[in-house]
Each structure stands twice: as C-alpha cells, then as structure tokens.
Amino acid sequence: MDNATSYKIYKQEIKKYILNHFQPTDTVLDVGAGSGTYSDLLEGYFYHIDAVEAYSPNIKDHKLKTKYTNIYNIDIQDFEFEYYDLVIMGDILEHLTVEQAQKVLKYIIPRCKQVIVAIPYQLEQEAVNGNNFEIHKQPDLTRQNMQTRYPDLELLYGNRVYGYYIKKNSELSSEEQKFHEKTLHPTLDIIIPCHDLEKYIKNCLRSLKIQKNEIEAKRKIYFICDNCIDNTEAIIKKEMNNSGWDYEIIEAHEGSAGGARNKGLEKSTADYIWFIDGDDWLAVDDAIDIVLDCMVTDDMDIIQFKIRSNANPLGEFGSGTVWQAMFSKRLIGDYRFNDRQVGEDNDFCAEMWDNRNPKLGKIDFAPYFYNFPRENSLSDIAYGWWSNKKQVLALSCTRNYYQYLYTWLFAYTRNNYYRKIYLFIEDDELNLPFINLEYININKLNCLNPEGLNYNTGYSKASMIRLYLASLTTEDKILYLDTDLIVIDNIDELWNINIDNYYAAGVIDQGAKTNLMTPNIPVDKFNYINSGVVLFNLKKIREDNKEQELDKFVNENKLYYPDQDTINAVFKDHILFLDNKYNSSLFTGTAKNFKIYHWAGGKTNWIYKREFADLWTKTEAQQDPNFKLEIYNEEV
Numbered sequence: 001m002d003n004a005t006s007y008k009i010y011k012q013e014i015k016k017y018i019l020n021h022f023q024p025t026d027t028v029l030d031v032g033a034g035s036g037t038y039s040d041l042l043e044g045y046f047y048h049i050d051a052v053e054a055y056s057p058n059i060k061d062h063k064l065k066t067k068y069t070n071i072y073n074i075d076i077q078d079f080e081f082e083y084y085d086l087v088i089m090g091d092i093l094e095h096l097t098v099e100q101a102q103k104v105l106k107y108i109i110p111r112c113k114q115v116i117v118a119i120p121y122q123l124e125q126e127a128v129n130g131n132n133f134e135i136h137k138q139p140d141l142t143r144q145n146m147q148t149r150y151p152d153l154e155l156l157y158g159n160r161v162y163g164y165y166i167k168k169n170s171e172l173s174s175e176e177q178k179f180h181e182k183t184l185h186p187t188l189d190i191i192i193p194c195h196d197l198e199k200y201i202k203n204c205l206r207s208l209k210i211q212k213n214e215i216e217a218k219r220k221i222y223f224i225c226d227n228c229i230d231n232t233e234a235i236i237k238k239e240m241n242n243s244g245w246d247y248e249i250i251e252a253h254e255g256s257a258g259g260a261r262n263k264g265l266e267k268s269t270a271d272y273i274w275f276i277d278g279d280d281w282l283a284v285d286d287a288i289d290i291v292l293d294c295m296v297t298d299d300m301d302i303i304q305f306k307i308r309s310n311a312n313p314l315g316e317f318g319s320g321t322v323w324q325a326m327f328s329k330r331l332i333g334d335y336r337f338n339d340r341q342v343g344e345d346n347d348f349c350a351e352m353w354d355n356r357n358p359k360l361g362k363i364d365f366a367p368y369f370y371n372f373p374r375e376n377s378l379s380d381i382a383y384g385w386w387s388n389k390k391q392v393l394a395l396s397c398t399r400n401y402y403q404y405l406y407t408w409l410f411a412y413t414r415n416n417y418y419r420k421i422y423l424f425i426e427d428d429e430l431n432l433p434f435i436n437l438e439y440i441n442i443n444k445l446n447c448l449n450p451e452g453l454n455y456n457t458g459y460s461k462a463s464m465i466r467l468y469l470a471s472l473t474t475e476d477k478i479l480y481l482d483t484d485l486i487v488i489d490n491i492d493e494l495w496n497i498n499i500d501n502y503y504a505a506g507v508i509d510q511g512a513k514t515n516l517m518t519p520n521i522p523v524d525k526f527n528y529i530n531s532g533v534v535l536f537n538l539k540k541i542r543e544d545n546k547e548q549e550l551d552k553f554v555n556e557n558k559l560y561y562p563d564q565d566t567i568n569a570v571f572k573d574h575i576l577f578l579d580n581k582y583n584s585s586l587f588t589g590t591a592k593n594f595k596i597y598h599w600a601g602g603k604t605n606w607i608y609k610r611e612f613a614d615l616w617t618k619t620e621a622q623q624d625p626n627f628k629l630e631i632y633n634e635e636v
Helices: 011-021 037-041 056-061 100-111 144-148 173-182 202-211 230-239 257-267 288-297 344-353 379-384 401-411 462-473 538-543 545-556 562-570 613-621
Strands: 027-031 048-052 071-072 084-090 112-120 152-160 162-167 186-192 220-227 246-250 272-275 301-303 325-328 360-362 392-396 418-424 437-442 475-482 485-487 504-506 533-537 576-577 596-597
Touching: 011 037, 011 112, 011 152, 011 173, 011 220, 037 084, 048 596, 071 230, 084 100, 100 112, 100 144, 112 152, 144 152, 144 162, 152 173, 186 202, 186 257, 186 392, 202 230, 202 288, 202 475, 220 230, 220 257, 230 246, 246 257, 257 344, 272 288, 288 325, 392 401, 392 462, 401 418, 401 485, 418 462, 462 475, 462 533, 462 538, 462 545, 462 562, 485 613, 538 545, 545 562
Parallel strands: 027 048, 027 084, 048 071, 084 112, 186 220, 186 272, 220 246, 301 360, 392 418, 392 475, 418 437, 504 576
Antiparallel strands: 112 162, 152 162, 272 325, 301 325, 475 533, 485 596, 504 533
C-alpha cells in the first residue's frame, strides 16, 4: 500500500454512514489527508472539508489544495480548532504513541459531533520513502487493546485486519445496526452431509480442528448422518469432542446429499452457510477466516473461491457445485435442494447465481480440496469416475523421506488420475492432501524378516516392500515407484503395457553390464533391470508362487542391491524390458523425451545438486506454503 493511501476496506459502508448522518452544510476535518482518499470518497457532497497533513510533500504531490477548502501543514498534535461536525482520522492512531493518541482524542472528541477513527490491526511499519510520519508506534493494535486504551470509542465496522471506530453510544439506523452486528458478531453454520464415511471423514474433521478461527464469529457444524450404518458418527464424536467447535450430529434418512443438506438448512440460524462434503476437506488453516472475512467485510451474498483436487493441486474455479462458495442465509432464504436427483448442486447454484441477483464476490484463493474421484461416491456410482481409473501405485519410504512425498505426489497428480496409491511408511498415517491413499505401517508387517541377511546393509525395510506386494495388496497389477524420482507426464501408456506373460517390466540398468555389484548370482547382467520403476504382474506372481522364492532369495543371499538383485534373479527370463523414458537416470541412461526421471544412486543431496534438479525444485516451489506435514499413529 502506498504511504499516502488509505485501506479500501469498508469505504463504501463508511460513505453510506456519513451521508446518512450528516448534511452537506456540516463541516468536516480530514486528519492525515495523505492522497485525499476521503475527499475523493465524499466528492461533491460537503461544501466545507478541511484537512491536516503533516508531511508537506503529500500536499504538492497529491494536489491537496484543490481537494480541500483549507489544508493545514501541521502535526495533529499541534493543531487547534473550535469545532467540526465530523472529524475523520483515517490511519492516524497507529502513528502515535498511546499517550499521544489519548491526548489527541481527549482534545478532539468534545469538539465534534462525531469522530471516525480507522486503524489497521497488528501492522508493523517503518518510515516510507523518508517519511518518518509513516512509522507505526502502535503496531500491536487489536480490538481488545483498542477498548482498553480508548474507552471513549466503540467499534462500528471491523474485520481481523482493520477497524472503524466512532464515539461510544452513538445512534445508528436500524440498517446500520444490523450491518454493525453482523460485522462484529457474524454467525456461520457449516453443513456436512455424511453417508458411511468412516474411511474418508478424518481429513475433513482434522482440517476443521486446525482452523485458526481468528475472526470473532459464532460457528457451528451440523453433521447430517444420513442412513449411516458404519462408524462415521463415532469418529465424528472422537475427533470433535474437546475440539472447541460447537457441533451437532443429526440423524437422517433422506437417501440423498440434497435431502441431508436440507436438514441442515432447517436447523441453521446463521448469517452465512458453508456446505462441505464429508469426504472433502479444507486445504489451509485459515480457510474459514479468509472466506468469512470477505463475506462480512463486503456484505456479500456469495463468495466464490478456487477448488483444489488431484487434477488441480493449485486450484481452479468450478461451476455448478455447492461447495465452490460460501452463501449468505438471506440469499438462500426458503429455497431448498432437490432431494431426488444426482447433481442437485446444479439447480441450487443456478438459482443462487442466476435468479436471485446476489452480491457476488470472487477471490483468487483455494481453500477447499475436492476428494475426486473417490470409490463408492455418488459421482462414481452415477458416472464411474473412480471405477474407470486404472493406475494403481505403490511407494515406500522411511521417515527421512517423508519431506519429499508432497512434491512427489504433487508432480504425479498434475498429469495422472489414479485409482489408488499404497503408501508404505514407518507410521500409521500422514496428512498428505491427496486422495485414495492407503497407508500401511512397515513396522507392523510380519512378512519382513529382521533376521534376514540384507537388513543390516544400509538398505531399509522400506526397500524390501516391492518384493511382497502380492501378499500386501489384492491388486492384479501394480506400478512400484521409488521416492527419489519425479513423474513429469501422463504414464497411462506405461500402465497399459501388456505383461500377462511376465512377472515384471522394467528398464535395463546399463551399469550391470560392466559392473554387476553382487557376483555369482543367477542373473543375466545384460538383461538386468533397475528396481526404481517396476510394473509387477501380481496375479501371475501369486499363481506361480513366486513370492515365496523372492522371500527365500533375499533372506538367504548376501546381496549388494537386495531388492533389485532378487527381482532379477527370481524373475529371470520373465521380465519385459521397457523404454528408458520410463526410468531415465545415470544408471539407465537419459531418454530425450523421458516421462520419469530417477535420481538414483545418492543417499545425500540426491536431488538438489544433481542433473535435472530444476524439475524438482520448480515443482516444490509451486506447493501450498501453508501445508505442514503431520504424522498420526493409533493409540496403543
């Protein structure tokens, strides 16, 4: 913000307040005129507006003499006057010490009919362009200490960053009083329809629990448990009890999301409504504050925001979906969802947007994560959006690699829809903001033998996981990918390669041809694949009992590359060799148009100081900076 410019927040409401309470013949004093914001705002209404401006360059640079009846180049602390009907102090108090500000207000308040004091909350600022008057001497201003320091003022309009104050006990019109109450004490109801969501609702609940809730508002959540026969209700109670949220669980038998939402609307008494689906979640911890702030500040009926999903990790504006926006209750009124159709959002949104002439705002902000596509969801049942996805992946990593998982998934999901990802980790669960992840705790698996010969060679249990996927999953086919790689393109063509007659498919490791690290094992060093990218035919592995051979080989032979050597030895002559565009690396060679790059070989600085590091760092820089990795483990 320019040093001579005032905040735009509530300016139209303040203009309306002034025009309602003052006549054109009333006298006005604008303290700290700056660029003449209030003269421009009230242009043509008052016959007489004076101004005080302590910084003389502003008077010339912004032609203040043409905007005001009189302009006084003086510090407000030294300015004396008899009386003005209205004194406007826009962004002034923060530039004075507490004692100075108290003294100024003590002088001004009895010498005017009304004073309007505008201040930013908790804003540090030094001198701007040599103007020492711009230093903030009260950078700690909040609603609370404004009441303590300046008891003769009361808040008229305010949000979490800015406030307008007037004389205490001032009269307001009924319309102003209503807006005043809604501004200072807004109410928000969140309506969440739930149907058998025990596998999915934790992300939603946790995202609600971490909300900052810095805006002073009365909030309540209505969970509409519609025909739930699983543990959804118990999970809600466990997560939300002692969360600080006021919530209510409503049992319903509507048989549709629209009907469940209608139940919530019948109970709601709030100013604002946010519809959230129980299998989705809020993507940032200030989601509610930011959207509600925009609704209240500009007195909007609809605030539309961006929606994130696996396909759009950064978010995009949607259409026809009820959770793409927050709504005012006055806009919704008595309108209700069609409770007998799939896609009931479309009719509701058409009514709100097209037929009701709403006050509509749109913000470039992505607070909502849409869990799409999801197994057994209404959209999947109707359109097969999840069922038709093919790719199934497996990843495994130890705790020291957790920090890379967000970037890995972020890169992959920009170009690929997948049906499921099995994520083998050293804990029970992570809060990664991606869908269709199944977490499996490596430390709770019985198949990994700590007495085997290869568990003390520097290779972790995580690296052995790929040998046991036939028993750890029920999939017929799975694509195993290492964590130290990046997928930069769609890889459906890799997934669709026919491997019916093979146990696995991979890219030849060129290094083995000249330097096979484990000698005297039954492998063909000229047809030896790298295990960082392997497409496994789990169905054939089970049918031919190959998993037992894998387990026996890795535990009874001392191997340099335990997982890789084992795959090549046990699956010898039944491996399909892939183009190295699917696993380009120092070991496999770099294809010109690779789809996967693999930083294989280094355990330290494996990305940032290596070739093609920018593929990773540029992706990493695009992630949500608010995301904080959390680790969950079940209580024993």
